[in-house]
Amino acid sequence: MEKQHHNSSTTRREFFIRCSKAGLSAAAVCASGYLFYDSSGPKQSEAETGLVSLSDYAVPDKKGVMAVVKGEDRKKTLHLALKALGGIEAFVEKGDNVLLKVNAAFATPPALSATTNPVLVSELTRLCFKAGAKHVVVTDNPINDPPSCFALSGIEQAARREGATIMLPERAFFHPTTLKDALLIREWPILFEPFKDIDKVIGIAPLKDHHRSGASMTMKNWYGILGGRRNVFHQDIHNIIKELAMMVRPSLVILDGTVSMMTNGPTGGSLSDLKPTNTMIVSTDQVAADAYGATLLGKTKNSLPFISKAEAKGLGTADYQSLNPIIL
């Protein structure tokens, strides 16, 4: 410590230096007080800014087409159904970036049919690339641990083998969206990052029983785009499915009813929950696809209010016969 000598008198020079140091310090304190003064206090934190929204991915001249192909071999039935609708080239153009929204909700093996069958993922990826797609992105926000879900369901391997990019949900991938005319999807985080630069969206859903909504099919499949504590939407399940169908206007949906989960849905867990229904439904009308799928589960439009709700919103027709589906 510096010693201050009482008897040594302060020179004028020293006095001025001390004065200016003290003056500058005091000024700095006053300035920072002025600069950082907050008269109003903190506000309730604002909603996240930077809302995003998904584009319309529908192929304009392919509205309301549908093909239903019977058979056990997914590869074959998929090929036939696509061929009936004009081939994959009718939906995927050269240079397109394609997003495949699979159902990878659970960490279960493909044999249990709780998730999108990997054969469909690899085959569709291959076809997209054949049609000239630049990138194929495979994504979902599963319920169980995401890496385990993609690995155990076989989807990751199938997609990787054919050169698709897997996008596991990361926190930074979610951005809030507000859907026009929606009551539920308002400032709600969705898995948006994988949709960046995407030209075509194809939903691939397994046909499953669902205890709360009645059935999990192509419209319910978009649930996997929601982030946040999305479980609250189960309190209004039919409206959320309707709003999901409003939010995602896909290029194509594929409803895999080769093996359907008839009971214990949507997790299943046992082979005894499954039934071979040998049907592949490919359509650009998700409402019609679901309405057809419902018949395979032995359900009707009346027991599945989300179908009527989506139809009333003009998202498609529940009367799939009116589309003159190609049935093979």
Added chain:
Amino acid sequence: MNIVTTRRISQFFFLVLFLWFAVAATLGDKWWQLRGWPVNWFLQLDPLVGIGTFITTRTFYSGLIWCIATIVFTIFIGRFFCGWLCPFGTIHQFVGFLGKRNKPTPKKAKLNAYRRAQSLKYVILTFLLTAAAMDLLFGSAIFSASLQTGLLDPIPLFHRSVNLVILPLLDEPLFKLSPDQRYYETSWFIGGVFLLFVFLNLVVPRFYCRFICPLGALFGVLSRFSLWRIGQKADGCTNCKLCEKDCEGACEPSASIRISECVLCMNCLHTCPHDLITFSTTLSETGEIVSPDIQRRELISAAVSGVLLIPSIRIGGGLGPNWNPALIRPPGALDETEFLARCIKCGQCMRICPTNIIQPAGFQAGIEGIWTPALNFRIGTSGCQQNCIACGNICPTAAIRPISIEEKLGKKDFRDKGPIKIGTAFVDRNRCLPWAMKTPCIVCQENCPVSPKAIYTEDVFEKVRPGRELKLKSIQEDRLFLEAKVLIPNKLGTGDYFIKLYHSGNDTLHRIKSNTADSVSLAVKPEWEQEIPSAPPFEIVVKLQQPVIDPAKCIGCGICEHECPVLGKRAIRVSRENESRNKNHKFIL
């Protein structure tokens, strides 16, 4: 190459290797993930783990046999592990070096002088090993072996600190090993202990190694007969203490060297101006002290407390009738007494768990169970995954058995035994939406991974709180008109609301499609068998599926608890009843 340089390279190499194994203990099949990397190797080399579990179980489990190699080497050459290999020791040495680097030589020598308190570590070791061996005394449950070495054993301690604090701190901003931020309870305590021991090196270099480390104490005892030792080869010491300037073990090479304290840092070897110090098989000219500096009364007090302290904790009944229902152990965990005889609190299971639900226990497993694995379904990304057996297969001591998927799920050879249960879910009907709030939900039922589901639902139609008395004005086709504007428009149009009409002696249900303030549209136009009165009595009801647990099927995986939308205190929670590892915890016939 200079021996000191060689030692530094060795220390650096093993520190990097240790950290690498911590990174590689990530579930997955990429090259840097857990696919054959010997991530437990340091724990297996650690003889305090090996001998500790040997004392409690009389076996060397699997890779723990590696400790024999460490012991044999130590018997021949002394505490090479401390000076050359121990990654925690390397950190202490480095921080100690930073702390003393600008001090004058006499001061450095003073910092590295032998202190009587260095015998504390032998007291700690004695305490820990007698607690592990107390079942030799009496065969009762109260006196069953308790393995507490992991609290202070440097390898489990460092593993725990890296796995549960350091990696989770750095992972999100730097590495992205996990898709999401990892959370660990009691992290403040684990991190605090780590930081404390690291910073104590600024007070005395290698503070932890010299005063605390029970593994170092074990090596100190084992090095008693070592063939090669540091010592003075001739008379002529001028007591300049240059040899103690950087002496890591504080073992007094300037006087009669204390063999049990020497960590073979070799810093004394080339500093002697008279070139007196050697590492050789001949005994030191100035004499040697081979035994730890510990008195009989210290040993006896440590041993007696080791035998009595843990049993006196257990008099609280935590292992008996007062077992904590909130303590959910991972699938394959041994029954609690056997578990506590093996768990070294290293945190490897918590690191590997893909859903981050395995957590270091606070006091829910009692004081002796601190930092042992306990499941928390609120933290993490899901419940215990059906097809995952990572925790049991990484556990270095088989406190969690290495079960197979078949055993976990009760398939194939294990069909008769059924799946492994870690607890049972209970619905809290005071918090559950369909039970308490007349609100549809059943997220728990939907996510139950068991087939047939362990959660089933009962359909009920409950009257909705009307707010005001509802009176019907008229019925036209599929529309019902009310006398007053009392409804919130379209609130009843979710598909879950129904009109219940009383007429002609019975009642009928009609699903509501939509509503305005004073009218309700039905989804399907009713066909009346008979003419009904224009305004029959009616109710608005909501269809609820109320979840009910089947305890015979529930495995306690906690997925329901994790997914429950009642976020604070979940409306469905797993409790320890029915856990497979203890038949006495069964609560149903």
